[in-house]
Amino acid sequence: MEKIGLKIEKVNKFFRIVPAEKNLFEDFSLEVLPGEFLTIFGPNGSGKTTLLNIISGLLAPDAGLVDFSNQKSKPKISYIFQNYRESLFPWMKIYENIAYPLKIQGLSKKQRLAKVEEICKRFAVDLDLEAYPYRLSGGQQQLVAILRGLIDKPEIILMDEPFASLDYQTTLQSEQKLQEIWQEIRTTTIFVSHDLRESILLADRIVLFGKNKPTKIISIVDNKLTRPRKTTTITSSKFIEIEKKILKLLED
Amino acid sequence: MSKKLDPYIGLFLLLFLWYLTVNIWEPVFLPSPLETFSKLLELAKSGQLLKDVLATTYGALVGFLSGALIGIFLGIIVGYFTRVYSTFSFVIDFFRSIPPIALFPLAIIFLGIGLLPKIALIAFAVTWVLLINTAYGVLYSSATRKKAALLLGAKGRQLFADVLFPEALPQIYSGLRIAVSLSLILMVTFEMFFGSTSGLGFRIYESALTYKITELYSYIFVTGFLGFALNKAVVFFEKINLHWLGN
Numbered sequence: 001m002e003k004i005g006l007k008i009e010k011v012n013k014f015f016r017i018v019p020a021e022k023n024l025f026e027d028f029s030l031e032v033l034p035g036e037f038l039t040i041f042g043p044n045g046s047g048k049t050t051l052l053n054i055i056s057g058l059l060a061p062d063a064g065l066v067d068f069s070n071q072k073s074k075p076k077i078s079y080i081f082q083n084y085r086e087s088l089f090p091w092m093k094i095y096e097n098i099a100y101p102l103k104i105q106g107l108s109k110k111q112r113l114a115k116v117e118e119i120c121k122r123f124a125v126d127l128d129l130e131a132y133p134y135r136l137s138g139g140q141q142q143l144v145a146i147l148r149g150l151i152d153k154p155e156i157i158l159m160d161e162p163f164a165s166l167d168y169q170t171t172l173q174s175e176q177k178l179q180e181i182w183q184e185i186r187t188t189t190i191f192v193s194h195d196l197r198e199s200i201l202l203a204d205r206i207v208l209f210g211k212n213k214p215t216k217i218i219s220i221v222d223n224k225l226t227r228p229r230k231t232t233t234i235t236s237s238k239f240i241e242i243e244k245k246i247l248k249l250l251e252d
Numbered sequence: 253m254s255k256k257l258d259p260y261i262g263l264f265l266l267l268f269l270w271y272l273t274v275n276i277w278e279p280v281f282l283p284s285p286l287e288t289f290s291k292l293l294e295l296a297k298s299g300q301l302l303k304d305v306l307a308t309t310y311g312a313l314v315g316f317l318s319g320a321l322i323g324i325f326l327g328i329i330v331g332y333f334t335r336v337y338s339t340f341s342f343v344i345d346f347f348r349s350i351p352p353i354a355l356f357p358l359a360i361i362f363l364g365i366g367l368l369p370k371i372a373l374i375a376f377a378v379t380w381v382l383l384i385n386t387a388y389g390v391l392y393s394s395a396t397r398k399k400a401a402l403l404l405g406a407k408g409r410q411l412f413a414d415v416l417f418p419e420a421l422p423q424i425y426s427g428l429r430i431a432v433s434l435s436l437i438l439m440v441t442f443e444m445f446f447g448s449t450s451g452l453g454f455r456i457y458e459s460a461l462t463y464k465i466t467e468l469y470s471y472i473f474v475t476g477f478l479g480f481a482l483n484k485a486v487v488f489f490e491k492i493n494l495h496w497l498g499n
Contacts, residue, residue, distance in 0.1 A: 056403060079403045086396035090496040091418040100414070104405045132496050148404070 003034035004068055004075045004155040004188055006055065011064035013050060024050060026214035027064070030207065032190060034069065037182060039191045041199040041246075042209025048192040052079065052158045055190065068156075075156055078149035082161040084142040088133045095129035097144055101152040119151055123181045139170040143177065150185070157189040163198065172231050175201060179228050200242050201229055208249060219249045283466040292470040304471075305478060307451040308439055311367055312482070315374025316435035323379040323431075324424060327386025328416055337387060348380030352438055356446055370442040377438060378431040385427030389420025422497055425490045432482045440475060452478070 013025040024047045032038050040048050053059035055066055056079050068075050081087040088097050096103070098119070099112035107115070116129060125143060133141050142162055149157060162178075163171040175198060182189065182202075193199045199206050200223055208218040223242055225233060233239050267285050274284040283291075295301040330337045330344075352373045359369035393416065401415040443453025452475045459467040 058399065058403070077403075079400070081396055081400060083396055086394045087400040089397070089401075089415065089418070091421075092414075100401075100406075101404045103414075104410055134496055 003186070005034035005036075006032045006069065006156065006188070007067040008032075008051070008055070009065055009067055011054060011061045011066070013047070013054065013059075014062050023214040025061070025064075028215065028217075029064075030217065032188060033205075035186050035188055036204045037189045037191065037202055038205050038207060039193055039199040039203035040207045040209060041193055041196060042215070043211045044194060046209040046211060047215045048194075048209065049160050052160055052190065052192060055156075056158055076152060076154045077156045077158060078152070078154035080142075080145055080149045080157070080159045080162050082164050084138065084145045084162075084165075087145055088141060088148075090133050092132075093129065094127055094131050094133065094136070094144055097133065098129075098147045098151055100148060105152075115151060116147075119147055123147070123177075123184065125177075137170070138166050139174050142166065142174060146178065146181070150181070154187060157187050159189065159191040161193055162191075164194070171198070176228075176231070178202065183228060196243065196246060197234060200239060200246070201234060206242075206246065208246065221246055221249070281465055283469055287466050288469045288473065291466045292473065295467070295470060301474065304450055304452050304455055305474060308436070308443065308453065308475075309478065309482075311370050311442075311451070312374060312432075312435040312439040315371040315439070316378055316432055318371070319375035319378025319435075320382050320428060320431060322375065323382025323427070324386045324417075326379070327383040327424075328390055328412055328420065330383060331387035331390025331420065332412075332416060334391070337391075344380065344383065348384065352377040353441060356442065360446070365447045370439060370446070373442070374435050374438045377434055381431045381434065382424065382427045385423045385430075386420050389423030390416050392423075393419035422494060425486070425494060428486050429483060429490075432486050433479060436475075436479050436482060 008028065008030045010027045010029055011025050012023065012027065015022055015024045028051075040051070042048050050059065054061050056077050057074065058079075089100065092100070095113055095116045098116045099107070102112045102115055113129070119125075120127060120129070125147065127140060127144065128135065133144065136144065146162070163174050166174060179202065191199075191202055203223050206221045206223060208221065210216045210218045221242065225236075225238055225242075270282075270285050273279070274282055292301070330340065355373055355376070356369065359373050363369040363372055397415060397419065401411055406415060439451070440453035440456070442448070443451035444457040448454040452471055455471045456468060456475065459465075459471060
């Protein structure tokens with residue numbers, strides 16, 4: 001499948017923030033390359049989620065546009081939220097949750113179950129498909145949300161701090177699983193995070209957002225570390241080098 | 253001792269207190285528990301009691317179910333389209349403030365005497381309770397979940413059936429529990445005062461007028477038990493449908 005990139009061009013987003021009215025984005029531009037894993041690292045309130053909402057079409061920019069390369073119509077975009085408890089449907093079984101996009105398309109229960117089993121096998125995921133979300137751990141629930149986002153083969157994946165509400169160890173495991181899955185699909189991904197370690201570990205490029213308004217990109221840092229990156233990669237000298245470089249950029 | 257026995261201990265204490273009261277003060281208008289229950293048995297054996305219980309239950313349940321269906325349907329619409337709510341909030345608040353009993357004379361004029369006006373007014377009362385509860389359930393549903401469903405492509409009927417309705421279900425159930433009790437209260441009241449020839453309300457009123465005190469207590473006891481059973485039935489379905497809640 002051909003990879004889709006996107007260009008955010010001169011986007012403006014105005015927000016009424018008491019007491020001052022401010023522009024969150026003013027002529028904001030960013031290019032996301034086809035098939036890359038891009039992380040956006042920035043402080044709270046810097047507009048990371050707003051940017052994902054604009055890309056997904058949930059929110060319209062006040063000016064500017066999002067241009068999807070090589071595409072006549074809007075590509076299939078999947079969005080994975082931070083709060084899996086609120087994004088999954090607790091009244092549906094695991095397989096019903098994962099296959100919900102297929103239900104909307106009118107696939108029968110049998111077809112859906114087959115597709116879910118297929119995706120679980122493909123990514124070596126072991127889940128009790130007949131269970132309800134509350135029977136699963138936080139990490140597993142977020143994995144369900146990710147699988148739901150992947151089952152319809154999206155062309156762009158947006159992830160809004162998906163592991164922020166998991167404990168440290170589960171986060172490490174989830175990052176490994178995400179990398180495994182991503183190695184396999186290589187779909188253009190924009191991953192928002194306020195965790196620097198995570199932003200570096202997962203990314204091909206890290207976009208650094210500043211804390212002043214309107215939000216500006218401080219810098220875009222390349223990460224050419226070989227994949228798959230293990231938990232031990234974090235302590236490697238090359239990783240630390242990138243981390244130092246970013247911290248220096250943030251200080252200036 | 254197991255905590256499971258606690259409710260039975262409470263029941264036993266109540267019966268014992270009743271027994272003591274009767275034996276110590278010998279009040280004229282309070283028969284003993286034994287007298288009451290043997291009367292109850294006698295009424296049950298004659299078949300009359302079952303007929304009355306069925307009549308009351310039928311009226312209350314038909315009114316309850318039809319009102320619930322209408323209320324839930326309208327509630328989802330009102331909760332989803334906030335403009336509809338702001339447009340009709342005054343009308344809704346006004347109509348749900350009218351005591352349904354006050355409308356009974358009007359109901360008789362339009363629907364005649366018999367079961368129909370009773371059921372219609374119970375449905376009327378239940379509709380408002382469910383409308384408000386459902387609307388709030390939808391209104392305060394998780395914005396993230398709604399967003400997720402929309403992004404996954406859900407719209408129209410699917411969005412309502414798969415997301416908005418289950419999301420509002422906890423609120424709907426708290427409405428149903430209130431409404432089922434309300435239905436019984438109204439049905440018994442209507443039977444007492446508005447041209448009935450059967451039903452628990454009619455029997456209660458009739459036995460009071462004719463000073464059949466033991467019968468009166470028996471019917472009150474059965475009515476209380478019926479209310480209890482209806483409530484438990486709703487809770488039973490609630491536990492099945494909302495097993496995912498709070499986990």
